[in-house]
Amino acid sequence: MAIKEIKTTPFKDQKPGTSGLRKKVKVFQQPHYLENFIQAIFNAIGGASGKTFVIGGDGRFYNSRAIQTIIKMASANGASALYIGQNGILSTPAASCIIRKHKLSGGIILSASHNPGGPDGDFGVKFNIENGGPAPEQVTERIFEEACKIERYLISDAPDLDLTVQGETVVEQTKVEIIDPVSDYADLMESIFDFNAIRSLFSKGFRMKYDAMNAVTGPYAKEILVKRLGAPESCLMHAEPLEDFGGFHPDPNLKYAKELVQELFSDNGPDFGAASDGDGDRNMILGRNFFVTPSDSLAVLASNAQFVPEYKKGLAGIARSMPTSRAADKVAEHLGISCYETPTGWKFFGNLLDAGRITLCGEESFGTGSDHIREKDGLWAVLFWLNLLAATGKSVEKIVRDHWHKYGRHFYSRHDYEALDPDIAKKLMDDLRAKLPTLKNTTVSGLQVRHADDFSYVDPIDGHVSKHQGIRIFFENEARLVFRLSGTGTVGATLRVYIEHYEPDHSKHDMPVQKALEPLIKAADIIAEIKKRTGRYQPDLIT
Ligand code: G1P
Ligand code: ZN
Numbered sequence: 001m002a003i004k005e006i007k008t009t010p011f012k013d014q015k016p017g018t019s020g021l022r023k024k025v026k027v028f029q030q031p032h033y034l035e036n037f038i039q040a041i042f043n044a045i046g047g048a049s050g051k052t053f054v055i056g057g058d059g060r061f062y063n064s065r066a067i068q069t070i071i072k073m074a075s076a077n078g079a080s081a082l083y084i085g086q087n088g089i090l091s092t093p094a095a096s097c098i099i100r101k102h103k104l105s106g107g108i109i110l111s112a113s114h115n116p117g118g119p120d121g122d123f124g125v126k127f128n129i130e131n132g133g134p135a136p137e138q139v140t141e142r143i144f145e146e147a148c149k150i151e152r153y154l155i156s157d158a159p160d161l162d163l164t165v166q167g168e169t170v171v172e173q174t175k176v177e178i179i180d181p182v183s184d185y186a187d188l189m190e191s192i193f194d195f196n197a198i199r200s201l202f203s204k205g206f207r208m209k210y211d212a213m214n215a216v217t218g219p220y221a222k223e224i225l226v227k228r229l230g231a232p233e234s235c236l237m238h239a240e241p242l243e244d245f246g247g248f249h250p251d252p253n254l255k256y257a258k259e260l261v262q263e264l265f266s267d268n269g270p271d272f273g274a275a276s277d278g279d280g281d282r283n284m285i286l287g288r289n290f291f292v293t294p295s296d297s298l299a300v301l302a303s304n305a306q307f308v309p310e311y312k313k314g315l316a317g318i319a320r321s322m323p324t325s326r327a328a329d330k331v332a333e334h335l336g337i338s339c340y341e342t343p344t345g346w347k348f349f350g351n352l353l354d355a356g357r358i359t360l361c362g363e364e365s366f367g368t369g370s371d372h373i374r375e376k377d378g379l380w381a382v383l384f385w386l387n388l389l390a391a392t393g394k395s396v397e398k399i400v401r402d403h404w405h406k407y408g409r410h411f412y413s414r415h416d417y418e419a420l421d422p423d424i425a426k427k428l429m430d431d432l433r434a435k436l437p438t439l440k441n442t443t444v445s446g447l448q449v450r451h452a453d454d455f456s457y458v459d460p461i462d463g464h465v466s467k468h469q470g471i472r473i474f475f476e477n478e479a480r481l482v483f484r485l486s487g488t489g490t491v492g493a494t495l496r497v498y499i500e501h502y503e504p505d506h507s508k509h510d511m512p513v514q515k516a517l518e519p520l521i522k523a524a525d526i527i528a529e530i531k532k533r534t535g536r537y538q539p540d541l542i543t
Contacts, residue, residue, distance in 0.1 A: 001158045001172055003076040007151065008032045014040065014147035016140040018345040018487035020126030022112045025062050028123045032153075038070055039153035040146035041108070041127045042077045044139060049078035054098045056090025056181060057110025058216040058279040059241035060117035064088045066110050066125070068160045075174040076154035082174055085181035088163050089241060091216045091280030093380065094185040096132035096373035101184055105130050111216075111279035114251035115490065118244030122490050133350035133374025137466060140347075182223045189224055192310040192372055193383045197390035202231045206389070210382065211237040211260040211275035214246040220280065220379055229386075235270075250277050252284035252366055252378075253543045254291060265289050272389060272396060276378035281346075282366040283381040287396025295325035295412050298362030300403050301384050302331045307391035308384060310372070311359060319352050319361040321345070322455050322470055323482045323498040325410040328362065334407070343457045343469035344484065350374050351461035364414060364498065366543075401509070408504035411516040415539035416486075417495040417530065425485055425493035428533050432471055432483060435527070439473065445523040447475040455482075473527065478502035481524050495534070497524050514542070 011030075014021055014037050021037055028034050042048040055070055057063040067088045074082055083098060088110075090098070095107045112124035127135045127143065135143070158171045161178070168177045202208075208231060212218040218239035225231040237260060238246065249256045252275035264273040264286040273286035285292040292300070302318050305311035318332045319340035332339035340358060342348035346369070349361045353371045362368040367376035368384075388399060439452040455469040470484035479501045486494035499517045503509065514521070525531055 001156055003154055003156055003172065005152050005154055006032070006035070008036055008153055010148050010150050011036060012148065015144045019113060019134065020109070020124050022115065022122055022124040022488055022490055024490055025119055025121055025123045028062060028066070034066055034069055034125070035073060035153045035155065036150050037125055037147055038073050038108070040143050040150055042073075043146040043150070044142040045106070047077060048074055050080050051105035052081040052083075052102075053079060054083045054090065054095050054104055054107040056085030056095055057088055058091070059087070059089050059243065060112065060123065060245070060278065061119055061121065061243040062123050063110050063243075064163060066123070067163065069155070070108055071161060071171060071176060072156040072158055073154065075158065075172040075176070076156040079174050082176045084163060084176065084178050086163065086166055086178050089181045089216060089219065091181070091185070091220060093281055093373055093375050093377035094181055094220070096128060096375040097185045097188050098179075099128060099130065099132040100373060101188070109279070113279050113488070114249070114277040114282060115488070116245065116249050117278065121244065128374070131350060131354055131374050133353070134345070134347040136347050136350060136464070138464060182220050185220060186223045186228060188372060189380065189383055190228065192308065192380070193387045194309055194390065195229060198383070198386045199230050201386065201390040202229055206272070207270040208235045208272045208274070209237060209260055209263055209270045210235055211252070211257050211273075212239045213248050213250040213252065213257065213275060213277065214238045214240060214242040215250040215276070215278040215280070216241055217276040217280040217379060224379060224383070245278065252277050252282055255541060257284060261286065272385070274382040274385070276382070277366070280378050281376040283368060283378040284366055285381065285385055285396065287400075290397040290400070292396060292400055293325070293364070293412050294362065294366045294368065295320070295327050295364045295410060296400060296403070297381065298324070298360065298368055299327035299331050299407070300399060301368065301381070302328055302335070302360050303403060303407075304388050304392070304399070305360065308387050311370070315359040316356055317352070317358040319349055319358045321348070321363040322472070323414070323484065323496070324362060324364040325412040325500050326478070326502070327407065327410040330407040340460070343455065343466050345487070346376055348457065348459070348466070351459055355461050357460070364412070404509050405506050408502055409506075409509045411501045411503060411511070411513050413499050413513055413517055414543045415497045415499065415521070416541040416543075417534055417536050418489070418540040419492040420495060420534055422493040424533055425495055428495065428528055428530070429471070429483065429485060432528050436471065439527070444526050445519045447479060447519055447523055450474045450476055475520070475523070479520055481520060481527070483524075483528055495530070497528070497530070497539070499524065
């Protein structure tokens with residue numbers, strides 16, 4: 001074995017986005033592309049020497065290839081130990097759990113989350129720090145700086161490892177252990193929730209469907225739901241991780257988890273349905289004939305946290321990303337705890353969780369989590385709901401309706417316009433920003449604007465300032481529009497419009513969501529000129 005120093009030149013497009021570096025597989029397959037980025041990570045953290053990392057991914061195409069390269073590079077850079085998920089598999093929440101449990105220096109997660117996979121799909125690399133969470137902006141900015149000036153990287157010429165067998169070996173001076181990707185995570189879940197109550201729910205014939213979308217959570221769901229909780233194996237759908245996700249778009253929402261949705265909305269459907277995304281950090285929750293919006297889910301979990309053993313002692317606080325509906329704020333107010341509003345992306349929750357300011361946090365984009373790790377956690381959310389269903393004996397629909405009755409309902413939807421010409425999308429946002437000072441007190445589509453701004457966040461723990469995190473337009477009656485461009489897409493630009501309207505009157509809670517939001521949807525188009533500028537008459541995706 002020998003360590004080789006390879007000369008290279010920078011790629012200018014290696015700026016991490018909302019969640020790591022995401023590109024088409026073909027971009028990552030270019031010579032030196034992955035290597036440059038990995039070396040940039042090591043350079044940005046003062047070298048890998050003496051450090052310990054977990055490495056794994058969502059099993060998508062190029063996952064194993066990338067892991068072999070990273071093992072050789074981490075060894076050549078002097079890492080003292082590497083923990084690799086067997087078969088290269090590690091869900092994002094499991095990776096976070098392992099970093100924390102084994103007190104590692106960090107982790108490299110190979111995933112493009114909910115983006116499609118396969119040779120023509122997407123790939124991604126995300127670096128997590130020692131608290132188990134995504135690298136904060138200061139670190140991702142340093143990684144980008146390093147990537148922009150890289151001249152060389154180190155790599156061992158050691159042969160590929162067999163990732164299919166658990167066990168320990170040594171590469172250069174580095175101890176490399178292939179580990180069971182599931183057990184640490186499953187143990188953590190068992191320590192949080194009332195598994196006895198959930199087991200007894202299943203033993204009474206409670207029916208559930210869980211869709212792993214041919215992505216990473218299949219083995220986790222099998223161990224936890226079937227083996228430890230006694231659910232029948234037939235409750236699992238698409239539970240084998242596949243390199244191309246079987247052609248699925250592994251994003252758990254009403255559009256892409258179609259089969260699951262059909263089952264839950266059929267006659268005599270199951271009591272409970274759930275799905276998770278490519279890397280296992282997102283969740284969708286369904287009841288029989290009932291969809292729970294992720295924003296509502298966060299609020300419901302917060303309001304019922306006392307039913308879960310781990311959270312019985314009370315919540316320190318709640319945080320939600322800015323575009324997420326303000327349903328959780330009402331619960332925080334009721335509980336007399338703080339509710340923090342952060343920019344989009346899980347990395348902004350890390351400091352608040354580390355400082356003990358918050359216990360639960362979530363995003364409208366099907367992400368929910370707590371201080372048990374530093375990532376959002378799909379199966380955790382599913383287990384939380386199962387725990388609530390077991391403890392209350394209520395249906396999903398009843399729990400949510402009771403919640404609306406108590407706190408009022410936040411009608412909420414996100415409209416995505418995908419693959420836009422980046423120049424047109426940028427101009428739309430720039431012009432909207434320029435218009436902000438003139439909007440106050442104007443009436444648009446019958447709604448009066450109370451306040452409009454460009455969201456800027458000052459981290460309450462380290463004072464770091466993040467600007468331009470989305471344009472917010474507040475109307476009377478707690479209605480709100482938010483506009484921002486996606487930071488995770490790989491094709492053109494995606495405009496996200498977040499639409500929210502608060503309805504305290506429960507006689508109006510049955511209105512169809514898009515109908516309740518109609519005046520706001522019209523206002524969004526008038527203010528941002530979406531149709532005129534993009535030529536799009538409908539969003540590509542409504543969630
Ligand atoms: C999207 C979501 C965001 C989430 C991220 C990673 O980012 O909107 O909430 O944290 O994926 O899962 P975006 O594409 O909007 O930048
Ligand atoms: Zn994900």
